[in-house]
């Protein structure tokens with residue numbers, strides 16, 4: 001039986017050995033670069049399998065976000081969660097946003113084992129989702145090889161007036177980046193990237209301070225697409 005620390009250490013060791021990333025460091029971010037896309041895909045899939053029983057975001061945080069969405073958007077019909085592993089977050093959103101269709105994505109083939117989860121690389125625009133989502137949520141953007149490309153694809157999926165909810169925790173900072181979680185950025189750096197991707201299509205609407213939440217401390221960057 002492998003404990004949680006052992007599981008995480010094992011996953012990090014496997015990723016470092018397989019990925020052999022080149023590290024790019026700037027003032028406000030760190031990005032591990034993979035040799036090619038297939039290496040990225042394989043490393044992410046192996047990491048997913050190595051940590052398949054783990055859970056990062058908490059039910060309490062997702063229930064909080066569901067309440068926030070209901071209060072700010074009104075009724076929610078369709079939402080997307082990116083990088084969901086076992087699909088817990090879309091299950092919790094569904095439970096609170098009764099009647100909403102909330103789908104999760106994961107790059108790993110294991111996605112097919114979990115309800116309402118599709119195997120999909122979140123960097124890619126899915127024409128079936130374009131302009132349809134009331135909200136897009138993710139805590140997995142630190143797994144992006146190209147965060148700007150991923151955020152642009154998520155913005156594409158939003159309907160006019162829809163919201164992007166991006167968690168920023170201690171696991172998303174530059175010091176936390178590694179071969180499996182290739183991107184880490186400061187809060188200021190994330191704000192700058194999101195503002196750049198949104199450009200004239202929307203804005204960073206507000207930053208929710210959840211730093212006193214005992215189970216899941218952090219901030220949530222709420223971006224809004226123009227109505």
Ligand SMILES: C[S@@+](CC[C@H](N)C(=O)[O-])C[C@H]1O[C@@H](n2cnc3c(N)ncnc32)[C@H](O)[C@@H]1O
Pocket residue numbers: 044045047048054055056057082083084085086089105106107108120121122123139140143144
């Ligand atoms: C740190 S886990 C977080 C899982 C879940 N959100 C949670 O809170 O427990 C990151 C997940 O993102 C997935 N992932 C990594 N790169 C991805 C990509 N490009 N597209 C979709 N999913 C990806 C991984 O397979 C992994 O399951």
